[in-house]
Amino acid sequence: MTVLQVPRRFNGPPDSANGGYVSGLLAERHDDTTVTVVLRSPPRLETPLLVRAGQLLDGDIVVAESSAGAFEHEVPRAVPxxxxxxxxxxxxxxxxxxxxxxxxxxxxxxxxxxxxxxxxxxxxxxxxxxxxxxxxxxxxxxxxxxxxxxxxxxxxxxxxxxxxxxxxxxxxxxxxxxxxxxxxxxxxxxxxxxxxxxxxxxxxxxxxxxxxxxxxxx
The missing domain is CATH 3.10.129.10 (Hotdog Thioesterase)
Structure with a gap:
């Protein structure tokens, strides 16, 4: 088990963490190279969040869930x-x-x-x-x-x-x-x-x- 706490600097909406940043923090603790993260609840800032069995938990609330992922589309092209x-x-x-x-x-x-x-x-x-x-x-x-x-x-x-x-x-x-x-x-x-x-x-x-x-x- 790991405890994450997102500093206030990394907000998305004013009172919750940026979804991509939180998803990346959870993915870093996953064994797969490509990871899918489903956001279930707004991740609170400056709050200890528990990582357990691929889930991010705020007490009894499931904030996000991670699993092995796969892509369906071609990568967007580069732009100068x-x-x-x-x-x-x-x-x-x-x-x-x-x-x-x-x-x-x-x-x-x-x-x-x-x-x-x-x-x-x-x-x-x-x-x-x-x-x-x-x-x-x-x-x-x-x-x-x-x-x-x-x-x-x-x-x-x-x-x-x-x-x-x-x-x-x-x-x-x-x-x-x-x-x-x-x-x-x-x-x-x-x-x-x-x-x-x-x-x-x-x-x-x-x-x-x-x-x-x-x-x-x-």
């Missing part, structure tokens, strides 16, 4: 760093996500991943990791979280939260490396939306890839 930077000029965040550690435009200490359109159903953003961040697999999971979500249309007016994420991390970025995060929409069914994402290093190497199910808020 300058193109990703230009795409971010179209990024518009709403109040729900403005303080998100990954995509929040109000966060000077966040990842500042601000995806904008670069093609039909495809978004991209620059990402330059800084020395204040723990450059582990969970951070790459976090960087792959929001790009998938921002590939959904009308995210400002019809926000969605992460419900399930399958991901693998192949390599880690260096501090100051000019990385690119991309997200691609695969369709919607009712309140569910399906997307994939990836992070590429400055030399074009694939740092990680993910597939996600997003749930539109009522």
């Amino acid at each position: 760093f300058p193109v990703a930077g230009a795409a971010s000029s179209a990024y518009r965040c709403n109040e729900t996500f403005s303080t998100c550690f990954v995509c929040g435009s109000a966060r000077a200490d966040g990842l500042r991943i601000e995806p904008g359109p670069v093609g039909e159903g495809l978004v991209a953003s620059q990402w330059i990791p800084d020395a204040s961040l723990p450059l582990g697999p969970a951070l790459v999971w976090a960087a792959m979280d929001c790009p998938g979500g921002w590939s959904l249309p009308d995210m400002v007016e019809r926000p969605a939260v992460l419900g399930r994420m399958t991901a693998t991390v192949a390599d880690l970025p260096e501090v100051g490396e000019h990385c690119v995060a991309v997200g691609e929409l695969h369709g919607e069914q009712g309140r569910k939306a399906f997307a994939s994402s990836a992070v590429y290093g400055a030399d074009g190497r694939l740092l990680g890839r993910a597939e996600q199910v997003w749930i539109r808020l009522k």
Whole structure:
């Protein structure tokens, strides 16, 4: 058994942890290379959470469950760093996500991943990791979280939260490396939306890839 505690810096919504980051922390404790994490309840910040038998528990509440995962789609294509930077000029965040550690435009200490359109159903953003961040697999999971979500249309007016994420991390970025995060929409069914994402290093190497199910808020 392991106890995790997510610092307040790594929030998604204002009062809970970023789903991709928490999923990555849980996946780090899994034996499989590709892991699927299903989020069942908002992970509380600054709260001891117990990892047991692939589950993340907050007392008797199941916060998340992990299992071996597999991909259904091709990895989203890489986008040149300058193109990703230009795409971010179209990024518009709403109040729900403005303080998100990954995509929040109000966060000077966040990842500042601000995806904008670069093609039909495809978004991209620059990402330059800084020395204040723990450059582990969970951070790459976090960087792959929001790009998938921002590939959904009308995210400002019809926000969605992460419900399930399958991901693998192949390599880690260096501090100051000019990385690119991309997200691609695969369709919607009712309140569910399906997307994939990836992070590429400055030399074009694939740092990680993910597939996600997003749930539109009522």
